[in-house]
Amino acid sequence: MATVKHKILVLSGKGGVGKSTFSAQLSYALAAMDFQVGLLDIDICGPSIPKMLGLEGQEIHQSNLGWSPVYVESNLGVMSIGFMLPNPDEAVIWRGPRKNGLIKQFLKDVYWGELDFLVIDAPPGTSDEHISIVQFLQATGIDGAIVVTTPQQVSLIDVRKEVSFCKKVGLKVLGVVENMSGLCQPLSEFRFMRTTETGEQKDMTEWILSYMKGKAPEMLDVVAYTEIFDSSAGGAGRMCSEMGIPFLGKVPLDPQLCQAAEEGRSCFSDEKCRVSAPALKMIIDKLLAQQMISRIEDGA
């Protein structure tokens, strides 16, 4: 770890909040800024990272220097148990000690080289993997943790626990990201249904689109927004001010971002992720500014 400048842990209390999606896009963004980036996936049971970087089916090669990360780009290397499974459908049914052993190997045996950032994607919760990664890395210094959540209360409850974990183990909370903060989509990209008297759903999309063109053309370039996950309790922003931790920002639920994750693409590589890419960029810029990291300072 002597050749790794910054280590960032990406945590979530709750599963399925977009932690791995965020880790992947953060890594893409940092690499696009010409930083040397390593992405370490310590989710042993459900390793999502290979898919999200378009690296399914890749294998780990060994050199005399150690295990070699799988490179997406020359400055973005990835390590995950996902690369070690002969059959991706097969479950990894390991108890804690064995998982800890592999995480230790990832840190001991992988040759990362000179890295500006090591992004570590953890599984949800506060158990073996989390205790272990902190224990193993604490001596070398961890910049801190980003906690990802959704606006729902069940999610925020778990964020509080995750923040409590960080405090207990002396891990700095760099900030909280609120993901799936509402769905924002051009009205013309929806399908439209009407329920008939028999209770059936009838697809009216073609009809509605022509109807709009004819009678209400102003509606065609409007964007429809809905919350989905009720944030009337104030969401993550309010929780952060209550807890005195930085709020890094919100990312809307964007089907285009979901698709980019499925296809292993960077959301910044084209113009498709119109609502999510700008939001993610603002969050990452804020993070770097907060950590006072700039290309110039780090000797680009």
Add this chain to the structure above:
Amino acid sequence: MENGDYKDVPENANEHCPGTQSESAGKSDACKGCPNQEACATAPKGPDPDLVTIVERMATVKHKILVLSGKGGVGKSTFSAQLSYALAATDFQVGLLDIDICGPSIPKMLGLEGQEIHQSNLGWSPVYVESNLGVMSIGFMLPNPDEAVIWRGPRKNGLIKQFLKDVYWGELDFLVIDAPPGTSDEHISIVQFLQVTGIDGAIVVTTPQQVSLIDVRKEVSFCKKVGLKVLGVVENMSGLCQPLSEFRFMRTTETGEQKDMTEWILSYMKEKAPEMLDVAAYTEIFDSSAGGAGRMCSEMGIPFLGKVPLDPQLCKAAEEGRSCFSDEKCQVSAPALKMIIDKLLAQQMISRIEDGA
């Protein structure tokens, strides 16, 4: 890559440890020099005495259903909660056991936050939502709900064992067990502890995304490995369906700002396009062009129980600890959930009449 950690191999054991419960524990060649050698050689082998107690407790439980997911955040606990509500509403005696130690969502979803566990001479008493729906979770045992439960595997296993050993459930038609996501300590343990008493099977919850389906395949593989029957897969968050009038509308100005046009658009619709007011807008969100869970199920030869749409009203019911069946608000999700639960019961050939209502 070897798999299967059922043999109780301690962390500091030698490489080819036969397992602490094996006949050759402490005595095999592989045990030479292992720090546990003497303990293993002298410790009594054979069935765990706690298992005997568990069998007794579970003797009054007719059906045990595990609710699993490969991936987190797919709606497993929401489904477990609503399944429990639905079964209780059909007058079954229901127990809901939350074995997610790090992130126990169940108390909130049943409106039981802040409740405590009471003890009687019969054992720990579940917290009752209704007289026929009792709940057990570590959530009831935390003095400070914000405080993390930072336990390694063995301690989590110990508590799960206690939930099975010490809780007095009484006569139950159903014990629904809500697991955390994944395939680790909690999952291995619950199967080990309950297998003797018989588990009906597992329901696996997923969303349509490929990253989710990958993890379902792993979860199904886990079930096969441990001999757990897969009762079926539920595809949650299958698209968002909401009346158009419940959206907000924005337009991006030339400066790149988002301007809220909701009032304007609603009046505009009333005047120019009234037909649109009673239309529902639908969008997929999670791309299911790979065929979603339905296709995966037919490929894997396992039952597909059905889809539940992403319904903000269901999310709200979960937040407020309500049954989605108790009123008419969950217009899109409640019917879908009901169909899934009916299908499950029919499949398991469980009816009120047969079970001696």
